[in-house]
Amino acid sequence: MRKYFDEITRIAGNVVTITASDVGYDELAIITTKRGPSLAQVIRLEGDQVSLQIFAGTQGISTGDKVRFLGRPMQVPFSDDLLGRVFDGSGKPRDNRPEIQADPVDIGSPAVNPIMRRMPDNMINTGIPMIDIFNSLVESQKLPIFSVAGEPYNELLARVGLQAEADIIILGGMGLRHDDYLKFRNTFEEGGVLGRTIMFVHTAADPVVECLLVPDLCLAVGESFALQGKKVLVLLTDMTAFSDSLKEIAITMEQIPSNRGYPGDLYTQLAKRYEKAVDFDGAGSMTTLAVVTMPGDDVTHPVPDNTGYITEGQFYLRNGRIEPFGSLSRLKQQVNGDTRDDHRAIMDGCLQLYSTCRETREKRDMGFEMSNWDEKLLRYGDQFEDKIMDLSVNIPLFEALDRCWDILADCFEPVETGIRRAILENHWPKELTAEEEAAEEAAASA
Amino acid sequence: MTGRIVAVFGNMVIAEAKGDVIQNSVGYCCRADGAKLLSEIIRVRGRCVDLQVFEETRGLKIGDTVEFREEMLSVALGPGLLGQIYDGLQNPLPQLAEQEGFFLKPGKYIHGLDLKKKWAFTPTAAVGDTVSAADVLGNCPEGIFEHQIMAPFTLREECTIKEIAPAGEYTVDKQIATLATADGKEVPVTMQQEWPVKRALAICKRRLMPTDPLITRVRIIDSMFPVVRGGTYCIPGPFGAGKTVLQQITSRHAEVDIVIIAACGERAGEVVETIREFPELTDPRTGKSLMERTIIICNTSAMPVAAREASVYTAATLAEYYRQMGLNVLLLADSTSRWAQAMREVSGRLEEIPGEEAFPAYLESRIAGFYERAGMLELNDGRVASVTIGGTVSPAGGNFEEPVTQGTLKVVGAFHGLSRARSDARRYPSIDPLDSWSKYTGIIDPAKTEKMRSVLRRGSEVKQMMTVVGEEGTPIDDFAIMLKAEIFDNCYLQQNAFDEIDGATPPDRQQFVFDKILEVMDTDFDFEEKHQARDIMFKLQDLFRNWNYVAPDSNEYKDFVQKIDAFIAAKGRE
Ligand SMILES: Nc1ncnc2c1ncn2[C@@H]1O[C@H](COP(=O)(O)OP(=O)(O)O)[C@@H](O)[C@H]1O
Numbered sequence A: 001m002r003k004y005f006d007e008i009t010r011i012a013g014n015v016v017t018i019t020a021s022d023v024g025y026d027e028l029a030i031i032t033t034k035r036g037p038s039l040a041q042v043i044r045l046e047g048d049q050v051s052l053q054i055f056a057g058t059q060g061i062s063t064g065d066k067v068r069f070l071g072r073p074m075q076v077p078f079s080d081d082l083l084g085r086v087f088d089g090s091g092k093p094r095d096n097r098p099e100i101q102a103d104p105v106d107i108g109s110p111a112v113n114p115i116m117r118r119m120p121d122n123m124i125n126t127g128i129p130m131i132d133i134f135n136s137l138v139e140s141q142k143l144p145i146f147s148v149a150g151e152p153y154n155e156l157l158a159r160v161g162l163q164a165e166a167d168i169i170i171l172g173g174m175g176l177r178h179d180d181y182l183k184f185r186n187t188f189e190e191g192g193v194l195g196r197t198i199m200f201v202h203t204a205a206d207p208v209v210e211c212l213l214v215p216d217l218c219l220a221v222g223e224s225f226a227l228q229g230k231k232v233l234v235l236l237t238d239m240t241a242f243s244d245s246l247k248e249i250a251i252t253m254e255q256i257p258s259n260r261g262y263p264g265d266l267y268t269q270l271a272k273r274y275e276k277a278v279d280f281d282g283a284g285s286m287t288t289l290a291v292v293t294m295p296g297d298d299v300t301h302p303v304p305d306n307t308g309y310i311t312e313g314q315f316y317l318r319n320g321r322i323e324p325f326g327s328l329s330r331l332k333q334q335v336n337g338d339t340r341d342d343h344r345a346i347m348d349g350c351l352q353l354y355s356t357c358r359e360t361r362e363k364r365d366m367g368f369e370m371s372n373w374d375e376k377l378l379r380y381g382d383q384f385e386d387k388i389m390d391l392s393v394n395i396p397l398f399e400a401l402d403r404c405w406d407i408l409a410d411c412f413e414p415v416e417t418g419i420r421r422a423i424l425e426n427h428w429p430k431e432l433t434a435e436e437e438a439a440e441e442a443a444a445s446a
Numbered sequence B: 001m002t003g004r005i006v007a008v009f010g011n012m013v014i015a016e017a018k019g020d021v022i023q024n025s026v027g028y029c030c031r032a033d034g035a036k037l038l039s040e041i042i043r044v045r046g047r048c049v050d051l052q053v054f055e056e057t058r059g060l061k062i063g064d065t066v067e068f069r070e071e072m073l074s075v076a077l078g079p080g081l082l083g084q085i086y087d088g089l090q091n092p093l094p095q096l097a098e099q100e101g102f103f104l105k106p107g108k109y110i111h112g113l114d115l116k117k118k119w120a121f122t123p124t125a126a127v128g129d130t131v132s133a134a135d136v137l138g139n140c141p142e143g144i145f146e147h148q149i150m151a152p153f154t155l156r157e158e159c160t161i162k163e164i165a166p167a168g169e170y171t172v173d174k175q176i177a178t179l180a181t182a183d184g185k186e187v188p189v190t191m192q193q194e195w196p197v198k199r200a201l202a203i204c205k206r207r208l209m210p211t212d213p214l215i216t217r218v219r220i221i222d223s224m225f226p227v228v229r230g231g232t233y234c235i236p237g238p239f240g241a242g243k244t245v246l247q248q249i250t251s252r253h254a255e256v257d258i259v260i261i262a263a264c265g266e267r268a269g270e271v272v273e274t275i276r277e278f279p280e281l282t283d284p285r286t287g288k289s290l291m292e293r294t295i296i297i298c299n300t301s302a303m304p305v306a307a308r309e310a311s312v313y314t315a316a317t318l319a320e321y322y323r324q325m326g327l328n329v330l331l332l333a334d335s336t337s338r339w340a341q342a343m344r345e346v347s348g349r350l351e352e353i354p355g356e357e358a359f360p361a362y363l364e365s366r367i368a369g370f371y372e373r374a375g376m377l378e379l380n381d382g383r384v385a386s387v388t389i390g391g392t393v394s395p396a397g398g399n400f401e402e403p404v405t406q407g408t409l410k411v412v413g414a415f416h417g418l419s420r421a422r423s424d425a426r427r428y429p430s431i432d433p434l435d436s437w438s439k440y441t442g443i444i445d446p447a448k449t450e451k452m453r454s455v456l457r458r459g460s461e462v463k464q465m466m467t468v469v470g471e472e473g474t475p476i477d478d479f480a481i482m483l484k485a486e487i488f489d490n491c492y493l494q495q496n497a498f499d500e501i502d503g504a505t506p507p508d509r510q511q512f513v514f515d516k517i518l519e520v521m522d523t524d525f526d527f528e529e530k531h532q533a534r535d536i537m538f539k540l541q542d543l544f545r546n547w548n549y550v551a552p553d554s555n556e557y558k559d560f561v562q563k564i565d566a567f568i569a570a571k572g573r574e
């Protein structure tokens, strides 16, 4: 029988300090208040003063309330019964169904030994050319979607979730609107994947500390499935809400902020979560896609900035399209060399031309005369945007590559593409005409 | 000596000590379940001792025992370091994986050197010889090197060799010699010794001015912003600009004896790439696997933050150790910003008065101290050896006006600034040729590089002007300069890291191609019209670019040279 402590000495923000003994750092406790019990976690020990972060918030807590320590860190029950279920940020069912009875696993497990990681080499097909051609998604990758309110980032997340062919899909909602939660649910239901989906959802109306726990719950469950050999896909939205909760707690604890109020360990805190994405050598994998809304559409804001330094690239979702500039999959070279011999050439060539096209558009908008070359670039840019960049385009990789060649051939002479001759010879859709061939020859032998 | 814990907060523990403690010495926080967590004393106030714990502090309680040791945080130096993969505290990760499986359990430590493996020692000194610290006593083969067994670095005076083991196979903890000091005190010697990581190891006659170019085979570095053996350089850049890829290719191709990779607080996946690829890659200069000349120190972002702070020092100490053997070592740290952030986290928990962006006031002196560990030395026996340090910097928001970048720029010899605009346009490596600088002289005559720099500057000015006056308002000569600058940028400064040939250009080829480009710059093409200028330059660019992809000893290579010469002679006219 564990002892109760009832000498609360401080209540501030979401943190309660109590006089207690024999308490472990990071340990879990239950505080019983008039509103009912709430979980709490030890975040500071100082002599006999124990500071607890209260999951349900401190509103209504009385100095006479009782605290019982559980002698263990935060855990989550783990079994196949989790599939198809919905929980809140403290792990309680949200779907009016019974609690899961199963052996628990600790959340916040130690780091994976890098030696036990495999090199990721399995491309995830999404049917979105801006991903498949230009920034291939790879199993075990951790990748955020940088966006702003109003963009269809949750739709994109759900769409990738459906097409990714994962064994298990875990959705972590932080500060999620109830409608959005229902939308995810419906999409997964219609897509027929609800039976292999688990959701941990914190809505904007729930206590802030529960928001902090959502990624940890998702990742602990995902990691356990991955250790069983499963391919897990974790979808997190929105990690900016998570970071803001971190900020709130740090300020309550009177930590010195480093940048715009965020604590100095924001990078480490985010990295601990994102780095859980893994391809285990000898077991399964966990891939993480996360939404990061950028306050003020500013990538240099501490949340997207720190995220970009941690994740293996990022997708910018802007004006309903995945922006080619800035978007990056750092793992793409692990997979795009083995798809088709022209994949990399198209990836580089099309983007360099599109970048030049944007410069030309600027010139045009300033009223400059357009040269013949400029006209070609403009024509190319329009086609590229309509036939490749548009998010409604849903075609397999090879078809998308062929489509790029068609656009190039429609707009340019072969040499103008900057693509290497060996690749051009194999893929240029039109026969190189006698004239073009002569020009090539001349260029080559001049 | 022991104490007991009175406070725990993050990775900081405060303990009350019962006797004398030594600043920066090691302590172990003893958790109830028997695990002992390695820690370092970082502040003493009265009887209160602040320790940073190199592990997660989960489960520690008030009243738990702390065991204090006299030694500083140290690493073991001896044969068997090469090819190893260590965490920031020199625990070998493969051995940890064997014993513990997938996860890094707190409190689990393994000695940095294999204590069972035997090494073939051959003495080179004899009984009666006098030796000082770091003098060579013998050697043993370690992969492609003769690993030298040296007199203890801690010797304060000359000693006489009293006993030395005959040639034979010994483990690193077996005594192989006995030295005697002038007053007859005996000093036992094994093939391994310990050295505190935060103290520089540089036993030498003198420090030399570093001047030998360190060839990286990255054209823009070697030709335009060179690095020298014993020098320092930094690579600041926003995320995704190509810092890590640049260091990865440097770690493969750099012309040095040993490369030490310090993966400090960034992605584990990037280290895995190196771990998996290096054993498969042959070092063209030795014919052996690249791993044989490499040591990886890996304390990635999810690993404990205090150990991250220590990891760059661990790496520097291993680099210095091999320098004592007369070798040229390159230390690549990715990213020094994570190391600085680790300092910031600790400083915050100590509630020190914060400086800019909450970094501690001593940030700059720590950065300077780290880069000071580079250098070219003339060792006591006259050999010359070096440690070169290259560190990436990850500035918040990609803005170089921040404390870590600024503190680093004050002390390094070369600055390779990566630009977001260049990486967005896939102009890799995205080193900005207009902003970057080097104080060193490389393989290209400085007069020539100066000339190219001015072409680039002019080209960029013309481009700027063109956004105002348009192409039609640009004089044809300016237009030609802009196109020439583009050729140099596209065909020389840019390099495809993922192509076997283009990815690594040896110095003689760089000199040859550089001169060929200079010929283009010096040629007046007499363009009449802009579209004609563009066509001709496109063709020339195509030739140069394809030339980059062909092997130097092939017939194709010669063909390209001929074609380019002919093209220049005919000014692109048919
Ligand atoms: N030299 C290069 N050649 C081709 N692609 C590169 C090069 N450098 C970087 N990249 C691309 O940019 C991505 C990010 O590079 P990386 O070095 O990881 O950036 P950083 O370390 O600066 O965040 C890589 O995954 C790769 O796709």
Ligand SMILES: [Mg+2]
Residues within 6 Å of the ligand: B243, B244, B245, B266, B334
């Ligand atoms: Mg990097």
